[in-house]
Amino acid sequence: MSITYLEAIREAQAKLLRDDERVFIYGQDVGGTFGGAFKATKGLAKEFPGRVLNTPISEDAMIGTAIGAAMHGMRPIVEMQFADFSSTALNQILNNAGTHYWRTDVPVPITVRLPSGGTKGSGPFHSQSMESLYAHYPGLIVMTPATVEDAYSMLIEAVAIDDPVVYCEHKYLYYHLKAENLPTESLPTGKARIAREGRDLTIVTYSAMLHEALAVAEQLATEGFEIEVVDLRSVKPLDTNTVLASVARTGRLLCVGESFPWGGATAEIIARVTAEGFHLLDAAPQRLNAKDTPIPYHPNLWSAHRPNAKEIARKARALLRE
Amino acid sequence: MLETATRSKKSAAPKPAPHERFLEAFRWMLLARTLEEKLVSLYRGGLITGGVYVGRGQEAVSVACGLFLQKGDIFAPLIRDQAGRSAFGEPLLDVTRTYLGSRQGPMRGRDGNIHRGRPRNNQLAMISHLGAMVSVTVGALMAKRFHGEKNFVGLSCIGEGGMQTGSFHEGMNIAAIEQVPLVVVATNNHYAYSTPNDREFACHDLVDRAIGYGFEGYTVDGTDLTDCLDMIGSAVKRARAGRPPQLVVASVLRLSGHGEHDDASYVTDEIKRQPFARDCLKLAEQTIVDVNLLDAATLREWRKDAAAQVDQAISTAQKEAAPEADEEDWCAISTRDLVDPLE
Incomplete structure (x- = not known):
């Protein structure tokens, strides 16, 4: 099935x-x-x-x-x-x-x-x-x-x-x-999930961007980096503890969301990690969102408007070099 | 009774409804006027924070909205519905506690003045965004139908100002689609804050909209308590009996500012001379005197009783503690384990 x-x-x-x-x-x-x-x-x-x-x-x-x-x-x-x-x-x-x-x-x-x-x-x-x-x-x-x-x-x-x-x-x-099947059990709402374990960088994301992030993690693994991917599951409540625990392991944070860039879930995560876990960070946290324009119609423009695996990988590599 | 839609009923001289109902309605009107006059003086004395919004001149329409509803019916009052709220069963203490900021009021200091209600008792708590409560009333009625309840109605109040919102239009349309037992009472008090009718709408008569929505529409002289009781009472009866949703459009003049901060200096003398500018409470009292429904001593007694009830409700609320910020739980959802760990 x-x-x-x-x-x-x-x-x-x-x-x-x-x-x-x-x-x-x-x-x-x-x-x-x-x-x-x-x-x-x-x-x-x-x-x-x-x-x-x-x-x-x-x-x-x-x-x-x-x-x-x-x-x-x-x-x-x-x-x-x-x-x-x-x-x-x-x-x-x-x-x-x-x-x-x-x-x-x-x-x-x-x-x-x-x-x-x-x-x-x-x-x-x-x-x-x-x-x-x-x-x-x-x-x-x-x-x-x-x-x-x-x-x-x-x-x-x-x-x-x-x-x-x-x-x-x-x-x-x-x-x-x-x-394959419908689930018989699940995490409760409000609990984020570690979708992939790693030790070099945490990518925090949700919804469709999870799959872009997982693809990047797979790709960067071939380059020797182990990326941890956190799936928030709900943006409100936002499971700050799971994010902080992950950043404590990796020291680096990249937040990825498909919504517009001004404010929003990714900015909120960075604000919380910076305020509560500044000492855990080895580099300035980064984020990636869609562009600050309406969402374009043409596939060529659309695929560049939203964060994609290529952009996420570029941002992740830059962060890993710091 | 009028069965055709969009029928105007002009009454030259008020004709008393059955005496008991007329007197009961008058007494609620008197209580509302007495309460609101007291609230205004407290506001002017700096004892009420925020604003005071009164229903002066609209009590006859409002009381008829509350009076015909029964246990289990849904009432969605609006800004100028003190008389209707009281007739529906709202205790005076709910009013004074909300205005005076007592922690024991239904809103506990979290909301004020006319933004109050007890949804568990079927009195909905309006939001300021006009028109929004029509569809909420529809939903409450659908829930009753889903539960298999019978013999219920909902009554949602609006003004001619609120009738111009998209939310009102959507609410009316969906009410007719769902064929819920709804009465919408629209009071045209001739001003949306300071804006007169000619900048609010351009149709000949607001009641003409009823047929466009699939409602049955009626007009009523909002200064005439008998007319209000007849027309709104009949509309409630028709809705309860399974007729299509009912729209009743009343004509009055708002005999106050939008709120007590507003001196209403924009109301023209010409408007003030119109028949709809008469004071419904004075007219009802005149009818009582003319037809000799009550003697002067009883009328005096009723006034005294209203004043005593109001004084009691105010003095009780004034003695009660205000909400304290450090005792507030600052939690906007009921599911405590899903509160966002923001701080």
């Missing part, structure tokens, strides 16, 4: 619908026989009548409705057709869901699925990675699964969590990434 990242997301939702009658799925084109723009809900409307509901193109109202349902005992999963479009629901996510527990003592257990990140030819409005933006605001948990196993287990955990979860699933991994 082989299962893709996308199939794992579908299977997780099927399990959630099967096991928990509070769960319903709400989003554009998720219902009927269509099953979503990426088919993440394929067949679910038929299997679970009345619980996989198409919505109008109304991101604000989709989230508002989910918030109202969640505070009255439901566990809605909202599928944004693309992460980019969640910008039109920012008010509901940040100001309503994100503030609700703090203000009223009533948590809002919604899960917002964001098909995130770039693929060739998708352009400025179908390619964004918004985890840093959501992590900036209080009151939200932000998951960034990088593996088939995490895509499955973290989505199930997201729905179980009593607070709002922004679940960033990477479109680039949908079809490419495969596993």
Whole structure:
């Protein structure tokens, strides 16, 4: 048996619908026989009548409705057709869901699925990675699964969590990434994973960039360097301890993320390591993000806009020489 | 009762609703006015931090919003809904504790003034971004339907200012798609802060939008308590009976500034002379006197009782401790083991 990242997301939702009658799925084109723009809900409307509901193109109202349902005992999963479009629901996510527990003592257990990140030819409005933006605001948990196993287990955990979860699933991994089986156990949310052990340099990353980082580690191993790769799994909470422990072993830190460069998850990691583990560092920590422009359409431009294995390797080699 | 959509009902002289309901509504209006006048004087005396936002002139519409809701119904009040909140069951102490910053209030110093609610008691806590609570009300009603509950409605308040947001539009549309038992009461108080109607919308009548959303629409004279009770009460009844979502558009003048920091000097004399600028509380009282629903002594007693309740709620809240920063847990999520280890 082989299962893709996308199939794992579908299977997780099927399990959630099967096991928990509070769960319903709400989003554009998720219902009927269509099953979503990426088919993440394929067949679910038929299997679970009345619980996989198409919505109008109304991101604000989709989230508002989910918030109202969640505070009255439901566990809605909202599928944004693309992460980019969640910008039109920012008010509901940040100001309503994100503030609700703090203000009223009533948590809002919604899960917002964001098909995130770039693929060739998708352009400025179908390619964004918004985890840093959501992590900036209080009151939200932000998951960034990088593996088939995490895509499955973290989505199930997201729905179980009593607070709002922004679940960033990477479109680039949908079809490419495969596993033999669905997992039977997993790390809890908030715990980072050492994806590869090493002693010369730590690369901290998440989501699709994990695979670029692992490819670089493989390549640099042939040059005699042992790179440790940390998969954050969630950017909020951010497992600072695992990162610090890794930097304690390697003395060098490179952070890689696909979101825009100003601020964000990579900057946050460097700020924390510098503040709490300055003495552990043998060289100034570095980071690599996408470029500070909208995401280009043409594959030639797109592949240079996002961090890629070549750029990560160049940055890693420079850091290893210091 | 009016069954056709988009029907305007102009009443020349107020006609009393069944006396008991009219008097009950009047009493809530009186309590709201008394409370808010006291809050204004506390604000002017520097005893309230932030702002004070009152519903002066809108009490008749508001009280009708709260009065017909039953246990299990959902209420999403907005800025000028003190009368409706009280009629729905909000204790005065929730108001005074929130305004005066008591740690024992429902918001515990974390939010203030009109941004308060008790979602567990079905009174939603508005955010400042207008229109956002319509879809939240829809979701709450969907949850009730998922749970198999029957005989419930939701009522979401808005003003003509909030009606111009995208969020409101999306909320109305999704309410009609989901066919939830929702009443939206829109009070046109003729100003969005300082901006008059002619810079807010260009349609002939806001209620005309109802048909575009798939709502049934009605207008009401918001200065006339009888009309408000009739029209909003009927809308609640229709929604409960399974009719499509209901939009009721009321016309009033906001008889205050946007908040008490605002002297409303932009309100023109011409507007102040319009029939919708009349004070609904005074009109209701006039009806009581004219029809002899209460004698003067009882009216005096009711005023005294309202003042005593307000004084009690204020004095209790004033004695209570304020929140302390070093006792605050500073935690925005309920799942404590997922708090980000930032510091």
